[in-house]
Amino acid sequence: MHGLVIKSTGSWYQVLEQETKMVFEARIRGKFKLLKTRLTNPLAVGDRVSFQLEQDDIAWITKIEPRKNYLIRKSVNLSKEAHIIASNIDVACFIFTLKHPETSLGFLDRFLACCEAYNIETLILFSKMDLLVSEEIAVIEEIQEIYENIGYKTLQVSAYSQQNLELLQDAVKDKVSVFFGHSGAGKSTLVNAFQPELNLKTSEISETHLKGKHTTTFAQMHFWNFGGSVIDTPGVREFAMIDIEKEEVQHFFPEIFKAREQCRFYNCLHINEPQCAVMAQLETGEIQESRYHTYLKLMEEAEEEASNQN
Numbered sequence: 001m002h003g004l005v006i007k008s009t010g011s012w013y014q015v016l017e018q019e020t021k022m023v024f025e026a027r028i029r030g031k032f033k034l035l036k037t038r039l040t041n042p043l044a045v046g047d048r049v050s051f052q053l054e055q056d057d058i059a060w061i062t063k064i065e066p067r068k069n070y071l072i073r074k075s076v077n078l079s080k081e082a083h084i085i086a087s088n089i090d091v092a093c094f095i096f097t098l099k100h101p102e103t104s105l106g107f108l109d110r111f112l113a114c115c116e117a118y119n120i121e122t123l124i125l126f127s128k129m130d131l132l133v134s135e136e137i138a139v140i141e142e143i144q145e146i147y148e149n150i151g152y153k154t155l156q157v158s159a160y161s162q163q164n165l166e167l168l169q170d171a172v173k174d175k176v177s178v179f180f181g182h183s184g185a186g187k188s189t190l191v192n193a194f195q196p197e198l199n200l201k202t203s204e205i206s207e208t209h210l211k212g213k214h215t216t217t218f219a220q221m222h223f224w225n226f227g228g229s230v231i232d233t234p235g236v237r238e239f240a241m242i243d244i245e246k247e248e249v250q251h252f253f254p255e256i257f258k259a260r261e262q263c264r265f266y267n268c269l270h271i272n273e274p275q276c277a278v279m280a281q282l283e284t285g286e287i288q289e290s291r292y293h294t295y296l297k298l299m300e301e302a303e304e305e306a307s308n309q310n
Contacts, residue, residue, distance in 0.1 A: 003059070005047040006221040013043060015051055015059050026051060026059035039242075044070060044084035045219040045231050046176060069118040071178070074240040082240050086178045086219060086231045091171065093123045095181030095190070096143075098136055100128060103182060105143070107238075109294035111180060112152065114239045116252035123153050123171055125179075127186050130158040146288055150255050159186060159193040169194060174227040180236055191222065191230055198222050200232060246302040250278075253295050255287055269299070 007014035013026040050063040070087035179187040188200035262277035270278035281287040
């Protein structure tokens, strides 16, 4: 039998059977756990699988179909391991909040680079716009312009004032989408705004640290009434790329990759090489300093990962 993983709690999964649309509680055969991998979870929500039904209607997953893409985060306790957040994604929506909680540009840039690496379409959602005064809206518009000039799609939204929710619905209709952002950024609130009967749990921002409390503890796929689905995920603190060489990192920053054509050396890494077009554009502000810093950080991590493997 063939199905789709729609919920993962770590040891148990829920699988939606393709033809009957029945949902089965499922486990994986031990051999999956023995696969040599640096991922802490062999299966993720969004995976297509083959399974067998045994007594008590428990499904045993026997095979994972090849993934078209996936997003991963660093494992919380094991820094050298990674955890698949979701797979087979059509559009990944990043929820950027200027405040309550504050989202850093570095976190956004890391997310975008990971999506470029794994070939996932992105949409940047500037959310909680109803909380902002005119000066703050101007800041959002500046950030929006920077990312649109690079080539990213963006949208200002608010679950409370319903700002641009119709446009967002059009962007996710009939697609497998996933919403990302810090805990408290309002992922569940946005989902509930589209489909209140899902009644996803939301939480207030902690006043002491102005950070969100984790409300989603496991990943789960929900189906939209208007077509398509959304994967609800726990708040992610840091995205990761694995098995990427440091020379490849520039491929995941479109403006750096474009500028490199004018570099003197074809293998320029844009650090201290002479006649580097990326460094020149950094000086003029054509390439954003915050994005360049994320680029350097990801290169460092790729180099560190390579030396740990040797």
